[in-house]
Amino acid sequence: MPSVLLVVFVIQLLLHTLNTLIGGDNVNQLLWAIYIRLPTPQSDDARKTLQYGKEAQRLKREMAAVSAQDDFAKWARLRRGHDKAKEQYEKAAASQQSTRQMFNRIMSAVRWLGTQGVNFLINTYFGSTPMFWLPQGWVPYYAEWVLSCPRAPLGSISVNVWGIACGSVIAMLSEAVRATITLKQGEVIEGANKGEKLKMEAISIPPVSKNSKKEL
Amino acid sequence: MADEHEMPPSLKPVLDQKSLKWIFVGGKGGVGKTTTSCSLAVQMAKVRKSVLLISTDPAHNLSDAFGMKFGKDARPVTGVPGLSAMEIDPNGSISELISAGGDDAQQAMQGLGGVGNMFQDMAFSIPGVDEAMSFAEVLKQVKGMEYEVIIFDTAPTGHTLRFLQFPTVLEKGLEKLSQLSQQFGGMIGNLVNARGGLPNGQSFDDVLKKMEDLRDTIGEVNKQFKNADLTTFVPVLIPEFLSLYETERMIQELGSYEIDTHAMVVNQLLFPKKDNPCEQCNSRRKMQKKYLEQIDDLYGEDFNVVKMPLLVDEVRGVESISKFSEMLVTPYEAPQ
Numbered sequence: 001m002p003s004v005l006l007v008v009f010v011i012q013l014l015l016h017t018l019n020t021l022i023g024g025d026n027v028n029q030l031l032w033a034i035y036i037r038l039p040t041p042q043s044d045d046a047r048k049t050l051q052y053g054k055e056a057q058r059l060k061r062e063m064a065a066v067s068a069q070d071d072f073a074k075w076a077r078l079r080r081g082h083d084k085a086k087e088q089y090e091k092a093a094a095s096q097q098s099t100r101q102m103f104n105r106i107m108s109a110v111r112w113l114g115t116q117g118v119n120f121l122i123n124t125y126f127g128s129t130p131m132f133w134l135p136q137g138w139v140p141y142y143a144e145w146v147l148s149c150p151r152a153p154l155g156s157i158s159v160n161v162w163g164i165a166c167g168s169v170i171a172m173l174s175e176a177v178r179a180t181i182t183l184k185q186g187e188v189i190e191g192a193n194k195g196e197k198l199k200m201e202a203i204s205i206p207p208v209s210k211n212s213k214k215e216l
Numbered sequence: 217m218a219d220e221h222e223m224p225p226s227l228k229p230v231l232d233q234k235s236l237k238w239i240f241v242g243g244k245g246g247v248g249k250t251t252t253s254c255s256l257a258v259q260m261a262k263v264r265k266s267v268l269l270i271s272t273d274p275a276h277n278l279s280d281a282f283g284m285k286f287g288k289d290a291r292p293v294t295g296v297p298g299l300s301a302m303e304i305d306p307n308g309s310i311s312e313l314i315s316a317g318g319d320d321a322q323q324a325m326q327g328l329g330g331v332g333n334m335f336q337d338m339a340f341s342i343p344g345v346d347e348a349m350s351f352a353e354v355l356k357q358v359k360g361m362e363y364e365v366i367i368f369d370t371a372p373t374g375h376t377l378r379f380l381q382f383p384t385v386l387e388k389g390l391e392k393l394s395q396l397s398q399q400f401g402g403m404i405g406n407l408v409n410a411r412g413g414l415p416n417g418q419s420f421d422d423v424l425k426k427m428e429d430l431r432d433t434i435g436e437v438n439k440q441f442k443n444a445d446l447t448t449f450v451p452v453l454i455p456e457f458l459s460l461y462e463t464e465r466m467i468q469e470l471g472s473y474e475i476d477t478h479a480m481v482v483n484q485l486l487f488p489k490k491d492n493p494c495e496q497c498n499s500r501r502k503m504q505k506k507y508l509e510q511i512d513d514l515y516g517e518d519f520n521v522v523k524m525p526l527l528v529d530e531v532r533g534v535e536s537i538s539k540f541s542e543m544l545v546t547p548y549e550a551p552q
Contacts, residue, residue, distance in 0.1 A: 069457050070506075073513035076464045083468065 004126050008159060011122070012166040015115045016174060027111060028104045035103065042099055049096055052089035056082055123160050130156030223478075223520045227256060227450075227544040230479050230520070231263050235445040238366055240475075243452035244462050245372040248483040248524075250277040251531045252452045253369035255541030258534075260365050261299040268363040269293075269301040273371040276303040283533045290361065295534035300363070355437050444476035452481045455507035464514075479520040482511060487525055487550035523548065 018027060036046040059082035068075040128151040134144065136155065144155055152158035182189050188196045223229070230236065239260075241253035250271070257269040268290055271278045278301050279286050282293055290300040358366055441447045449470055453459040463480070470477050485504055488497040508523070515521055524540075525548050531540045 068461070072457070072460055072464075072507065072510035076514050079464075080468065 004122070004129065004159065005131055005162065008119075008122060008163050009166045011115065011119055012163060012170055015119070016167065016170045018111065018115060020171070021174065024108060024111065028107050031107050032100060032103055042096070042103075045092060045096055045099070049089060049092040052085050052092055056085040056089050059085060119163065123163065126159040127151040128153075129159065131159055131162045132157055223516070223518070225521055225523060225547050227259070227479055227481070227520060227522055230256075230448065230450070231259055231545065233445075233448075236365060236448060238368070238441060238447040240368045240370055240447070240449040241452060242370040242449065242466070243372070244459050247452050247454045247459055248481075249273075249372075249452050250281050250369050251537070251540065252450070252481050252483065252524075252544075253367055254278070254281045254537050255531075255544055256450070257299055257301075257367050258296055258538055258541045259544055260367065261296050264364045265298060266363045266365075267299045268358065268361070268366045269299065269369065270358070270366060271301070271303045271369040273369060278303055278369065281532060281537065293534065296538070355433060359433070359437075442474045447476060448479065449475050449477045450479050450481060451477060452483055453511075454484045455482055455504040455511065457507070460507055460511065478518065479522065480511075480515060481522045481524060481544070482508065483524045484526040485523055487548075489551060525550070 018024070036043045059078055063075060063078045063082055066075045066078060130148075130152050133156050134147065139147070147161050148154050148156055148158050149160060150158065178189070182198070186198055188194055188198065230239070239256065241249050241256065243249050250273070253269060253271075257267055261267045269278065271286075276286075282301065284294065286301045286303045288302065288304060290302040293299045293301050451463045451466055453463040467477055485508070486497055486501045488494060488501050492498060511521060522544055524543055527540070529536075531537055
């Protein structure tokens with residue numbers, strides 16, 4: 001049994017990685033991509049949808065290559081095929097969309113349970129176990145009381161507080177790392193305005209020459 | 217070219233299909249819908265007891281084609297026993313409907329003042345509803361009349377297809393209207409009563425009920441239209457690209473409405489003699505031939521493709537139409 005301290009830290013790390021660094025939607029997308037590659041009924045549908053889409057595109061290209069004026073019969077047949085394939089594609093895509101929404105909902109729930117749920121379980125189970133003891137007299141009574149919230153013995157650090165501390169430190173560290181990378185590259189590395197140049201120069205203090213007058 | 221699978225190039229199968237009750241004739245403007253529908257009606261009148269020809273094209277040509285005046289009521293065509301014709305305006309107004317055909321409809325609306333206009337606006341806000349209404353009215357009338365076959369000379373392509381969509385549109389619209397009347401019925405009722413009530417002792421409920429009756433009528437008629445034994449659509453086209461294109465589109469669309477098409481009329485074919493010096497005719501013939509081949513290729517298996525020649529004079533008058541109509545049944549033999 002690994003120490004509870006470590007387990008809580010790892011969970012906090014996981015939470016942060018999944019929800020902030022990767023993002024819930026991306027996780028769902030990845031899982032969906034894996035899911036439709038498995039031998040499930042949905043994988044069949046997905047393949048069919050893709051097939052219809054490709055077929056429609058192929059027919060459209062072919063249709064463009066045939067002159068409607070000179071070869072109407074052939075053109076019209078292609079068009080019928082194209083319309084049919086397109087209709088099938090749209091239908092399949094729509095039905096897949098609903099399955100996918102369901103999948104996303106379930107996956108989000110599972111993810112939530114896997115992280116926040118485990119977190120909650122641990123907090124409940126180890127609620128009255130002291131993580132470690134504070135040296136006596138370091139902090140005043142009321143601070144001790146807060147640190148031992150909700151159920152740990154007075155003078156110790158409770159699992160909840162430890163979790164919060166881990167989360168905060170991880171968030172701050174990750175923020176610091178990302179900020180450092182951003183500054184180093186001189187452009188935004190994530191978010192909506194990705195790739196934009198930073199308005200701020202990298203930190204470099206210009207040398208102040210002794211002769212120059214200070215402007216007031 | 218005479219493939220065994222190909223259907224005979226005449227409208228005889230349509231004439232012989234005794235179960236047919238509704239025949240639509242449609243196509244792009246200027247391809248000869250009216251001439252074709254008149255001819256078909258004349259031929260139909262020979263094999264059936266009573267035939268009614270209805271023009272729903274706002275630009276009424278029936279009177280022109282037969283050389284006699286037709287109106288809103290069915291009138292027999294002189295010289296063709298068993299055939300009657302009528303011209304209806306699909307853009308009739310809703311006020312006619314409210315007064316149930318009475319002439320004081322306009323007056324009634326004026327008497328209502330603002331409320332009447334509001335109601336009119338509300339009803340008109342449903343797209344295509346006025347056309348649907350008047351069509352439904354006509355269909356109701358027609359249903360009452362005992363005609364064996366009813367042939368529609370329809371307005372150019374778009375309108376026809378819109379009309380066939382009406383039951384769905386109308387259903388949605390009426391739903392909204394009755395919802396509105398439930399929500400605001402009291403308010404409207406108060407306003408109307410303050411002005412002395414609707415003329416002829418009608419109420420909005422009555423009007424709504426009338427509309428719902430119409431919806432039922434249209435729904436029922438639509439069911440018949442979707443029955444291939446009862447209804448068929450005869451596209452008329454000329455062997456030119458745009459006409460052919462529109463026809464293909466129309467046939468596909470009709471398919472999606474589950475309306476049967478199995479006969480088409482290719483009109484205005486040129487048959488210049490072999491040693492004809494007319495360059496224009498010959499090159500045009502060449503173009504027509506190209507499209508005719510395409511038509512045979514594309515539709516030959518599933519359609520009776522009737523080929524009609526372009527005559528030297530206009531097809532007008534009963535006699536001329538009768539002569540022209542013969543060619544719908546016995547294929548035209550081009551002079552060599």
